[in-house]
Amino acid sequence: MCNRELEQLVTIKEVAKLAGVAVSTASNALNGKYGVKASTQKKVQEAAKKLNYIPNPYAQGLVKHNNRIISMVLSGPNSMNFITNPAFEEIIKSVTRTLNRHGYQAMLNMISSDEEEEAIVKLAQSQISNALILITTRTPDDILERILEKISIPSVVLIRNALNKDIASISLDNKDCGYKATKYLIENGHRRIAFIGELPGVSIAEERLAGYRQALVEANIEFDPSYVIPADYYQESGLIGVRQLLRQCSHKPTAIFAGNDIVALGVMEGIVQEGLSIPDDISLIGHDNIPNLHLLKVSLTTIASPYVELGRLAAHKVMGMIEGNDQTPIHTVMQSEIRVRSSVKSI
Amino acid sequence: MCNRELEQLVTIKEVAKLAGVAVSTASNALNGKYGVKASTQKKVQEAAKKLNYIPNPYAQGLVKHNNRIISMVLSGPNSMNFITNPAFEEIIKSVTRTLNRHGYQAMLNMISSDEEEEAIVKLAQSQISNALILITTRTPDDILERILEKISIPSVVLIRNALNKDIASISLDNKDCGYKATKYLIENGHRRIAFIGELPGVSIAEERLAGYRQALVEANIEFDPSYVIPADYYQESGLIGVRQLLRQCSHKPTAIFAGNDIVALGVMEGIVQEGLSIPDDISLIGHDNIPNLHLLKVSLTTIASPYVELGRLAAHKVMGMIEGNDQTPIHTVMQSEIRVRSSVKSI
DNA sequence: CTGAAAGCGCTTACAG
DNA sequence: CTGAAAGCGCTTACAG
Numbered sequence: 001m002c003n004r005e006l007e008q009l010v011t012i013k014e015v016a017k018l019a020g021v022a023v024s025t026a027s028n029a030l031n032g033k034y035g036v037k038a039s040t041q042k043k044v045q046e047a048a049k050k051l052n053y054i055p056n057p058y059a060q061g062l063v064k065h066n067n068r069i070i071s072m073v074l075s076g077p078n079s080m081n082f083i084t085n086p087a088f089e090e091i092i093k094s095v096t097r098t099l100n101r102h103g104y105q106a107m108l109n110m111i112s113s114d115e116e117e118e119a120i121v122k123l124a125q126s127q128i129s130n131a132l133i134l135i136t137t138r139t140p141d142d143i144l145e146r147i148l149e150k151i152s153i154p155s156v157v158l159i160r161n162a163l164n165k166d167i168a169s170i171s172l173d174n175k176d177c178g179y180k181a182t183k184y185l186i187e188n189g190h191r192r193i194a195f196i197g198e199l200p201g202v203s204i205a206e207e208r209l210a211g212y213r214q215a216l217v218e219a220n221i222e223f224d225p226s227y228v229i230p231a232d233y234y235q236e237s238g239l240i241g242v243r244q245l246l247r248q249c250s251h252k253p254t255a256i257f258a259g260n261d262i263v264a265l266g267v268m269e270g271i272v273q274e275g276l277s278i279p280d281d282i283s284l285i286g287h288d289n290i291p292n293l294h295l296l297k298v299s300l301t302t303i304a305s306p307y308v309e310l311g312r313l314a315a316h317k318v319m320g321m322i323e324g325n326d327q328t329p330i331h332t333v334m335q336s337e338i339r340v341r342s343s344v345k346s347i
Numbered sequence: 348m349c350n351r352e353l354e355q356l357v358t359i360k361e362v363a364k365l366a367g368v369a370v371s372t373a374s375n376a377l378n379g380k381y382g383v384k385a386s387t388q389k390k391v392q393e394a395a396k397k398l399n400y401i402p403n404p405y406a407q408g409l410v411k412h413n414n415r416i417i418s419m420v421l422s423g424p425n426s427m428n429f430i431t432n433p434a435f436e437e438i439i440k441s442v443t444r445t446l447n448r449h450g451y452q453a454m455l456n457m458i459s460s461d462e463e464e465e466a467i468v469k470l471a472q473s474q475i476s477n478a479l480i481l482i483t484t485r486t487p488d489d490i491l492e493r494i495l496e497k498i499s500i501p502s503v504v505l506i507r508n509a510l511n512k513d514i515a516s517i518s519l520d521n522k523d524c525g526y527k528a529t530k531y532l533i534e535n536g537h538r539r540i541a542f543i544g545e546l547p548g549v550s551i552a553e554e555r556l557a558g559y560r561q562a563l564v565e566a567n568i569e570f571d572p573s574y575v576i577p578a579d580y581y582q583e584s585g586l587i588g589v590r591q592l593l594r595q596c597s598h599k600p601t602a603i604f605a606g607n608d609i610v611a612l613g614v615m616e617g618i619v620q621e622g623l624s625i626p627d628d629i630s631l632i633g634h635d636n637i638p639n640l641h642l643l644k645v646s647l648t649t650i651a652s653p654y655v656e657l658g659r660l661a662a663h664k665v666m667g668m669i670e671g672n673d674q675t676p677i678h679t680v681m682q683s684e685i686r687v688r689s690s691v692k693s694i
Numbered sequence: 695c696t697g698a699a700a701g702c703g704c705t706t707a708c709a710g
Numbered sequence: 711c712t713g714a715a716a717g718c719g720c721t722t723a724c725a726g
Contacts, residue, residue, distance in 0.1 A: 011720085013719080036695070054474075056720070062704090105475060110447055127405070265639055295615055410703090410717075707717105710713085
């Protein structure tokens, strides 16, 4: 079961002994430090190879203050499996793969939104990882800034705009996403367009709403507040939101822009439950381009965002920050594009 | 950006100083060791609290050989984002959440299938984590046994049957899954039933196939090898598989059991491309019960397996193994149940 | 170019 | 009940 004792761990001491040098010399040789005779270095390397030596990263970390571990922090409601958005899973996989390829380790930390400050600060102070990638935080900017100021390890915040100059971020052009989605609906003849995804204080929601409004303004469509419905960006909020929408508005909209794809999935459920059909009664567009949208009851038109690339950039950025050679801009904003399927009808 | 120097880390030394005791006493007090005067312990705890002391897990790990980190190992083809099965993502989240709740950390390790042995052994030897949870390994039993014998940390293998007595595992009753799926098709009047999901040497595939065959035998349906199609359990293999099936069989089957849901998704794509319809031309059943199957073009009937619970059990098992108090059986087999939707037609 | 010493932050025997 | 010492596996000045 667990043959913990079977095999003695090989340490640098044994390597040094086999190579016939001091431990410090072995260390210098293995780390390619200047001032080690080539032949000595070779001897040490061969000994290490022969013994199958792998340095203990924590012993290294203790002295170098670098253990090559990076935490991906996921915050969400305090229920068992709160990360239900496949878009975030793409990011997680992309970050992990990129880190692993560069000899870094990825840690996953799932924390409750309601104790985010405490959990993040504790995580950083524990020194368990060398950097933080905040993937799903919704903490307001000012509080998040306070949190990140408190901690002493590098961090990068994903998919949030509007953070202050000192906080590294990689995000989407969320306003443009909202604009593109809404404009596409308008181009298809829609004028009564609802937005399900209002979430005050949360950057992506506010920006997507701003893009929605901008597209409306450009098309001379009057803004109707009854067409703007709150949603928390989890699936059920789409279902609840569309019910609320159909109940509260005086003129039923002909199209809905859902804040993201899983909200759109909820909207789809709600529309079916109401006995309406997409896109004949209501057109629908989402955001994210999660997998298999083409296999849905109605294949969903959406705004596709480059989550894999975003994760890759995030991984490279934190590695650079840790190693002190990060050359990338403090803020990166990535562009999205529409992926047309058949949930929007031209009217 | 990275105010690494701003804040001095607080160590047990400062705690001891503030409490006016020796470092060893502080350690004993903090760890609740016997033989510390209550008043001393209180002094130390207060000092720790005041200074916001968090012990360095790696310094602890170095002496205790327990850093409370567990690696979830995902192997797959050597492409960027190979874990595409939402069922595995449920497991990952469930494991992580459970570990985090118990003060453990979860590490994600994505390795290439073609260098699995090397990567696993190296991971274990690096002492970077205290235990391994192998989630997606397909390495044949004998090789996997050899690998796990080589390593000196506890490990548990998920969703694999037939491993030897000494290797901890938590799995599904895959034969029963195959049996239930096939039996349900038979009960609905089908006799020409295909299985897309043959993958020799991979436990889940072999067992599901065995269950399929058993259901056939019980119903006196002759086994037709041209109805058994290989698939690698990624989505595209379903698409390829159903094409192959329709090309090679003399009598078109009336129903297909796909090895898992994402294969079923591929099959669905293929059937649509061939101009056929589900369930009118061909009935389809999958396995896993991944999210949102009810929103597909044809809502997919499937075998639901308890992945969240499985992940929870796996986390508890490795924690127990690490702490030396694991009471759970070395092998756990979980039961699955059918979830009826509308992709199977009664004929 | 090499090695002995100190130290990273902790815990564990062991004196007292 | 408390504290000084040794040690976990490493690296980094610093003598020589």
